[in-house]
Amino acid sequence: MSRIGPGEVERIAKLARLRLEPAEAAAMAADLDAVLDYVEQLAELDTREVAPTSHVTALATPLREDRVAASLAPEVAVANAPAAEGSAFEVPPVLEGVEE
Amino acid sequence: MTAPLGTLTELREALDAGGVSSAELVEQALARGEAQQRRLGALVGTRAEAAREAAAAADARRARGELRSPLDGIPVALKDNISQAGAEVSCGSRILAGYVAPFDATVVERLDAAGAVVVARTNLDEFAMGSSTEHSAHGPTRNPWDPERSPGGSSGGSAAAVAAGIVPLALGSDTGGSIRQPAAFTGITGLKPTYGRVSRYGLVAYASSLDQIGPLAHGAADCAALLDAIAGPDPRDSTSLPTPAPPTLPELTGDVSGLVIGLPREYFVEEGVDPEVLAAVREAVAECERAGAKVREVSLPHARYAIATYYLIATAEASSNLSRFDGVRYGHRAECDGLTELYERTRSEGFGAEVKRRILLGTFVLSAGYYDAYYRKAQQARTLLRADFDAAFAGCDVIATPTAPETAFRIGEKSSDPLRMYLSDVYTVSANLAGLPGVSLPCGFAGGLPVGLQLLGRTLDEATPLRLADAYQRRTEHHRRRPPEAT
Structure with a gap:
């Protein structure tokens, strides 16, 4: 008996923010x-x-004491970002269009 | 062809005698690494300039008589999932392309404090998910004993680098056997410490309740020296154990008289294991008896459920941990207009098939309607397995098993059958589920390939399995055999 099929794999992929080609979904299901x-x-x-x-x-x-300690400087933290502006990570618009 | 480097013990003696400098050792390691790269693919990068500077500083300390530790001036390699400030850390994945770590892992800080010189970063299965080091964006790593074969995984690059004499010491990480199985396949010694013994700060997480960093070296004494440099509490890892880590090296006395070795009856059956592997392990246990240890049978009745338990828990944790790779803060980003599309396309382009498979399985077992049947059930099975070990260790000091059911398999042999690949970890995953320390050491050869013996210890007792491994190595030569040089 099959416990998981391509349809279920596509549902799970959506939850995991993965996109699978139909052939990939079928292979993963197997x-x-x-x-x-x-x-x-x-x-x-x-x-x-x-x-x-x-x-x-x-x-x-x-628990540790709530004490100020050194951490990554903002410019260091964003240095690896594919897109950044100042000390912020840049992403495409979130509120535009319909998000599921 | 550059000669292979010796063991930590040999190199330290040579340094102490003044026959060689740390600067020369680093040059030899870099040259050896480069010469072996096409054949083995053990490394994903070297850090020649930083290593040369560190070696010069170590030589200056030696001249002043201010050595920091037994590792001072010794070249080491790091698995490419351990963060080092300024180094590209890829985890063998396209999704981290171009990522440069902005900080040092705690183990790297401690290696620096000990004077060890990091010369190279080593290949791994993507995000440490695998048992063969085939699933890497950098291509496969090959076994120095036979380049047609896998070095095991996921720390296959670290294991191959030590076995091939590129470095005498390397760090790996072990979530289900990823230090011990490659150590077995390449004829070297590797240790997974007790969960929490070594800080995970700066180790890129795969399955956080199972992951542990540990040493790979030729012999148990060298593993102990490296463990001693990196172990102990760390305020930056809340799962690191607060218990101080006393040095293990002084415990390696060679004396194992009266030490009791437990042999799990479930593991000493002919089913599912290469008979030559089992014979070599039995002979190694007999050698330990001749050294004064006693042997008794123990039982781990739930061990047969360990692989199932492991793959449910590890993938559940992985699906959560790997959600951070979303194309926003670091690494690869797919160009698109919407945020959800950005996440989906980045992750689909960036992750390899095995990582996707594990994320999907983990997401499935955590999803509504399946959580109790799979994830919670596995957590309960984990409790039963821990109780098995508690009962077994009431009657013995060390548990001996094969490390892997076979010797190194051929590259490609299992890559089309994930379940068969997972079964390669049948003897090793239990120690991760129970949090116990485990050593793998070479105990013979089958068909010209190394066989590994696994010795498990009680929680926080790395010293006893290391002492037994060291005593065995004082009486045997398997760990001194080296793979053939390419002609």
């Missing part, structure tokens, strides 16, 4: 389907009483 088929073995495990591990060590978020 690859992901094989992986999902493999990971299905986890369904055998009885995990009703098992707490999830999100992290092996950090049980609490460490």
